[in-house]
Amino acid sequence: MSIATQLGKKFKSEFSGQLIATIAGTGLTLILARLLDPSGYGILFYSISIFSIVKVFSNLGIPKSAARYIAENKDSSPELIPTILRTSISYNVLIILFVSVSFYFIHPFVAEVSSEPNSKELLKVGTLYIVFSSTSFSARIIAQGFEDIKLSAVINVTKRVSQLILVVGFVLLGYGIIGALWGFIIGFCLATLVGFCVIYHRYYLNSGRPEISNLPQNISRKILEYSIPLSITNMSGKLDSKVDTILVGILMNPVSVSYYVIGKQVISVSQMPASALGFSISPTYGKNKEEGNQSTSAKIFEKSLIYTLLIYLPCAAGLFLISSPTISLIFGPEYHGAVPVLQTFSAYLILQSITQITDNPLDYLGRARERAIAKGISSVSNVVLNLFLIPWIGVVGAAIATVITHTFYNLVKLYIVYSELPVEVSRIVAPIGKIILITGAMSIVVGYLAQDVHSMITLAFIIAIGILVWGVMSIITGAIDTSLVRESLG
Template sequence: MGQTKDQAIRDIVKGAGFVYSGLVLEMAIAFLAQVLAARYLSASDFGGVTAGVALLNIGAIVSSVGFGNGLARYFPRHDAATKSELARASFLITFPVSVVISGLVTLNAEFLAADVFGDPTVTPSILIFGATIPFAATLRVVVGGIQGQKNARYRVYVENLVRPVVRFSLVIVAVVYGLGQAGFAGSYAIPYVLGSVLAVVLLARTLPELTETWSVDWDLTRSVLRYSTPFILSATAGFIYRSADIFLLLYFLDSEAVGIYGVAYAAAKLMLMFSTAFNFMSMPVASELESGGGIAAAVDVQRPVLRWITAASIPVFVPLVLFSPEFISIVYSSRYAGGAVALSILVAGFAVHNVLSTQSNLLKALGRSKLIAANSAGSAVVNVVLNILLIPRWGIEGAAVATVISYLIYDALFTLELWYDTGEVILGRDLAEPVALALPLLAAVWYVKPIVPPSIAAIVVTTALFSTAFLVTLLVVTGIRPEEEMVILSIQERLGVESRHLNTLLERLS
């Protein structure tokens, strides 16, 4: 079942390229939907939708019992019949759990809104998103199965096409008919329903045996559960250090502050698209490599991936950090401009997390789910404590600082544990070089910023010029690694084209 290093890199890059294309499309559509929601809702109502989405996420995390991670790790290790039995077991376990949790949330929506969140106006969002929990839980599990099948195409169909397109269409309906908070909440919730149905159909296509019987290998299922259940704690803790600030802002301040912070947080998440694309294929590939010959091969494959993620992340600093006030005011509305500092803080933290978080794939491949859960729990505790201390003093900027610190602690733990477990340190020159080359270029953009017109066109042109200068500098100074040359040549071969000029350039830079 082993893979060569070159083939593993090809698989990751191929899958990442497909997922990245889907992510770009999804983010463009989701971005427009969010802008419409932010512009046509009051900051308070937008905060209600943001809180509702956060509640939906935690309900889905707990209801899925971590099976998404379990299927992603165990599918590459078994035949089709065994995979089908694992998928059936995941449905039989997660569906009733999700229905119970959904019922508890919807029946207590008014209590949660008034007494827990301290804002009765978010009741419609809690009702709608609470009822959607079973579908969101199913989606988490099935996408994990699709990931385990290493099928990037189906993941893109569900997560990057159907859900965002449906959401955008429904947001337009909510805008045209003035449906308010409930209408926008429904626009965000219904795509989970349709997405979960489509995901189940697509997974069944990759596993024809899935619907033949309802037999289940309960011995194997218990092994998968032992691996998967710690991810409930891990994902819940991850949710906490991603979303505790939302609930605590709602508690200490108000839903308007949540709306402003929600805009900053959503914009900062653009940074994470690069690691998301690579992680989708990196995790099952690492699992297959580890099962076939040890973790060393997976670590070797991970190093060039980190270089690409680092290089891809740096240009995002231009619009989201150097021009953060202009970006928020132009794209969303001037009433959200107060989130500019929080956006800059979050982007800086997410940039580091974008690179270091990929190490979790190696620990997942090693089966260290309990260790990952402990890391997440510790980081979550730090996040909550810091939010409680910093939000009353510094508001949304305090929430941003708390989030970034908790992410850095989380990533530092992964780095230390990977070194302790394997003796490998994947951080090094490949990461340092792009950062060192980017710093003077970012300083130059900051220097000329006062003469750049405050318009979206000017920001886009400035970002494009920076990206071009950075890429050329990186290639000239560091050259092209053998793995990168191999990938470029394989892409040419796959497309059936060959560029003599490109091959000449590769020879000079390699």
């Protein structure tokens, strides 16, 4: 089986899982936007942003560090797997308990500082959100380390689908935003149970059990050491992705938060294919490095970058052109204030697609330290820019700050990839030129048709025409290698 076929199978598993999870997540977003008023919607996701930042401290890079060493040793030294699992899970449980209990005792202070008295009860219940979101994340990442992308996808689908059913159910039963939060928590709990039960029976019980004296004494230390730069990166990532939402809430109001969250959620849904690609191929980079097969990794990265840009450059242009009818028709006219945010985030969509195919690979290549430094600088800059731009421009200022800092972050990561892998820039330049041509042709057609959109049918028609133009132009220009696609997905 060729490397393209192997990666194609992994990508199909993760893409299918993310597709189902994205549909469930999108459905949940739309239904909550209809069931809750903008203020309640804003308070709920404002609180979740706080939980997400605290969650970084409850993982501290341990799961990703464990995943790296699982990927490196599962074939060459399978007897180490039980030790890696026991060590990483023990560390993780202790940290999660410490962080969640600490948050429980300080949540009244957090509610007071946040200037949102209505969030106090949410923050209290949020202790369990922190616990089970951390454990479900750990299960998914450990499954990735085993290159069991199918199990990882199942964990993700279990979480999203159960949350859709439970969150909507509790809100319809009259429990409001507290009920919605409990729905999220139970969904995380179910995903955790599914993930770790399978990992235990499939990998822990079936691995070799060597004598303790034969085990490398530094395996536990290695997991802890490599978790440090990963922790810094994770903290910086959450600072980037969540603190802007919190600052909008503090410096403005819950309604502005709802506009900002809507814009980010649309981007989150749109980046699903790149996320699936990056997640599914990442362990392969680490495995190839151990085998000294860097040239193969370079070719994988080149193809990943080209096909990612082929999808997301036109997608970003189209999103910018149809952002106004998209917000009004899908979320409702009361969320029209999110339009300029979404238009600004159309550039962020391109940056995030590159992030999805570079973040995890760099971690598996052992370059987490360099990525952590770049991410730290980017995150601090993002906070500073937010503090300056939000009072001056408003909620759009937060989006502009995100675009500026992520541009810097992606340029640094691309340089790191170039220094780590023998990437041939000449093989990338010509395809990017074709992608720009395709984007221009599609934008002309969509821009003309988008001048008069009054219904979902019209909007869907314009999107379909845009996809058709993109597909035809991609084949005509040779941007899509149809034979390679058939081999990868066949």
